[in-house]
Amino acid sequence: MNESQHVLSTLLRPRADHDRREKLIRAVLLLFSAVSIFTTLGIIAVLLRETLLFFQEVSIVEFFTETRWTPLFASKKFGVLPLVNGTVLVAAGAMLIALPLGLLAAIYLSEYASDRARKILKPMLEVLAGVPTVVYGYFALTFVTPLLQKIWPQTQAFNALSASIVMGFMILPLVASLSEDAMSAVPQSLRQAAYALGATRFEVTLRTVVPAALSGISAAFILAVSRAIGETMIVAIAAGQQPKLTLNPLQSIETMTAYIVQVSLGDTPQQSIAYKTIFAVGMLLFMMTLMMNLISNWLTRRYREVYE
Amino acid sequence: MFDKHEIALSVKNLNVDYGDFRALENISLEIPARQITAIIGPSGCGKSTFLRCFNRMNDLVPTARVTGEVLFYGQNIYDSKVNPVEVRRHIGMVFQKPNPFPKSIYENVAYGARINGYKGNMDELVERSLRAAALWDEVKDDLKKSALALSGGQQQRLCIARAIAVEPQVILMDEPASALDPIATLKIEELMQELKKDYTIVIVTHNMQQAARVSDYTAMMMLSKEGSRAGTVIEFGPTPQIFTSPRDRRTEDYITGRFG
Numbered sequence: 094m095n096e097s098q099h100v101l102s103t104l105l106r107p108r109a110d111h112d113r114r115e116k117l118i119r120a121v122l123l124l125f126s127a128v129s130i131f132t133t134l135g136i137i138a139v140l141l142r143e144t145l146l147f148f149q150e151v152s153i154v155e156f157f158t159e160t161r162w163t164p165l166f167a168s169k170k171f172g173v174l175p176l177v178n179g180t181v182l183v184a185a186g187a188m189l190i191a192l193p194l195g196l197l198a199a200i201y202l203s204e205y206a207s208d209r210a211r212k213i214l215k216p217m218l219e220v221l222a223g224v225p226t227v228v229y230g231y232f233a234l235t236f237v238t239p240l241l242q243k244i245w246p247q248t249q250a251f252n253a254l255s256a257s258i259v260m261g262f263m264i265l266p267l268v269a270s271l272s273e274d275a276m277s278a279v280p281q282s283l284r285q286a287a288y289a290l291g292a293t294r295f296e297v298t299l300r301t302v303v304p305a306a307l308s309g310i311s312a313a314f315i316l317a318v319s320r321a322i323g324e325t326m327i328v329a330i331a332a333g334q335q336p337k338l339t340l341n342p343l344q345s346i347e348t349m350t351a352y353i354v355q356v357s358l359g360d361t362p363q364q365s366i367a368y369k370t371i372f373a374v375g376m377l378l379f380m381m382t383l384m385m386n387l388i389s390n391w392l393t394r395r396y397r398e399v400y401e
Numbered sequence: 402m403f404d405k406h407e408i409a410l411s412v413k414n415l416n417v418d419y420g421d422f423r424a425l426e427n428i429s430l431e432i433p434a435r436q437i438t439a440i441i442g443p444s445g446c447g448k449s450t451f452l453r454c455f456n457r458m459n460d461l462v463p464t465a466r467v468t469g470e471v472l473f474y475g476q477n478i479y480d481s482k483v484n485p486v487e488v489r490r491h492i493g494m495v496f497q498k499p500n501p502f503p504k505s506i507y508e509n510v511a512y513g514a515r516i517n518g519y520k521g522n523m524d525e526l527v528e529r530s531l532r533a534a535a536l537w538d539e540v541k542d543d544l545k546k547s548a549l550a551l552s553g554g555q556q557q558r559l560c561i562a563r564a565i566a567v568e569p570q571v572i573l574m575d576e577p578a579s580a581l582d583p584i585a586t587l588k589i590e591e592l593m594q595e596l597k598k599d600y601t602i603v604i605v606t607h608n609m610q611q612a613a614r615v616s617d618y619t620a621m622m623m624l625s626k627e628g629s630r631a632g633t634v635i636e637f638g639p640t641p642q643i644f645t646s647p648r649d650r651r652t653e654d655y656i657t658g659r660f661g
């Protein structure tokens with residue numbers, strides 16, 4: 094058999110077997126993706142239905158403008174703002190810790206650490222990200238809060254600050270890891286260009302690597318915010334159950350997630366309007382994190398385009 | 402050899418090792434100021450490694466170790482008192498693949514000046530550098546445009562403008578035209594002739610014709626001996642002499658295409 098005959102015979106090799114297997118694999122994979130998509134859609138549908146039912150009884154204007162949240166009391170007020178306030182307060186505090194420290198850690202890992210240090214530290218960060226959040230919650234309640242009370246005696250037993258601090262450290266690895274990915278993706282040729290122009294390592298990092306990775310880093314930041322807003326265990330354990338419009342982090346507050354836990358685990362009758370509030374709150378929470386994730390996604394896509 | 406030219410860079414007994422692999426062995430030569438010196442040789446013989454010795458870019462390779470001396474107007478740039486960052490402000494570099502920053506054209510050119518705390522008029526510096534790199538006329542109306550939107554040849558000239566804006570004495574170029582089409586290549590070569598009035602240029606090229614066309618001096622590199630992987634300069638002299646009457650048999654073989 095000469096060369097061209099051989100080539101022809103391979104090209105024309107029967108493909109039926111091959112095709113059938115490919116089709117089967119594709120069908121199985123499709124099934125699994127479909128299951129996860131339909132589950133998500135199902136959850137959204139339930140959430141949406143219950144939310145609409147809720148808003149038949151409570152006006153949406155009251156929901157967003159009333160400043161008291163007392164669905165579990167005799168005199169019911171349905172203003173979600175105190176819960177949003179609690180969520181934002183805790184999340185903002187957490188971000189004050191997670192974003193700068195996470196970025197610094199990423200800069201160290203990507204630009205300063207030796208290969209060996211990076212190979213040891215990065216997996217450690219990822220392990221830290223895997224600690225169950227309930228552990229963080231107890232740490233906040235039993236270790237951080239007493240510490241805060243030593244510094245500021247007026248600190249309440251449940252307070253926003255200790256949840257913020259611990260949540261910040263919980264989210265830090267996520268920020269560091271994603272930002273490090275974005276910075277490592279900056280081509281070496283850009284660093285070389287900067288060095289060749291007489292830049293110091295610090296200037297290369299600050300003026301070249303970070304700006305070039307900025308959309309990836311912002312995506313990491315937004316994901317972190319979304320994570321903070323949705324975080325439940327720490328706030329349920331350590332931040333309290335008092336919906337309050339306050340900016341004082343030493344006070345007991347209640348976040349949207351903690352409220353949902355409180356009602357879900359409590360003895361509120363399932364058909365009551367009080368019970369239905371958790372769907373409205375859940376829907377709002379879902380919209381907020383969805384929006385964050387969409388923005389983060391969009392930013393990540395944008396930053397991929399830069400080098401391709 | 403070149404009494405009429407000042408010596409910009411003088412290399413003495415230079416060796417480079419990557420870990421325990423010796424990449425360059427015992428190189429000594431002198432680079433004349435405001436001339437174009439070409440470094441030619443088969444790929445893998447250490448041309449890029451050699452070029453990176455002139456602005457201490459090998460410092461960025463953790464395994465690289467440079468021994469010997471490189472004197473820049475008499476000062477050994479490998480002296481422990483010398484700051485490599487300062488070296489790179491005097492000896493600029495243009496890379497094989499154009500590597501503009503993902504910023505505007507203007508910001509690319511201004512980058513070096515900004516980090517060096519340039520006090521003069523930035524607009525003027527940017528214009529002067531772009532003119533010197535023969536790019537001004539093509540980009541003067543959209544300096545705010547992303548540098549990544551330029552063609553490959555324009556990007557490479559932008560990289561040259563960016564290097565010029567730091568006001569160096571020497572510009573190193575590592576196969577600056579190898580990623581470009583023939584017309585863009587020609588533009589870069591013409592540009593080099595202009596630049597040589599003000600700058601000392603060292604260019605690595607694997608393109609023999611290019612070396613013959615543009616350079617005044619040529620250094621021929623090869624692996625130092627059979628079986629060794631260490632490169633060295635086997636012959637150095639005025640380009641016409643290297644190309645018409647090489648002293649070394651291996652240079653002749655390489656130039657006439659009987660090698661590599």
Ligand SMILES: Nc1ncnc2c1ncn2[C@@H]1O[C@H](COP(=O)(O)OP(=O)(O)O)[C@@H](O)[C@H]1O
Pocket residue numbers: 419424443444445446447448449450451462464630
């Ligand atoms: N960063 C590096 N680490 C280890 N070896 C390297 C490195 N850079 C180049 N080398 C080796 O040094 C030799 C010379 O490479 P190089 O200077 O790139 O040659 P050229 O530019 O002539 O093609 C090659 O064998 C190459 O594999």
Ligand SMILES: [Mg+2]
Pocket residue numbers: 448449450
């Ligand atoms: Mg090379």
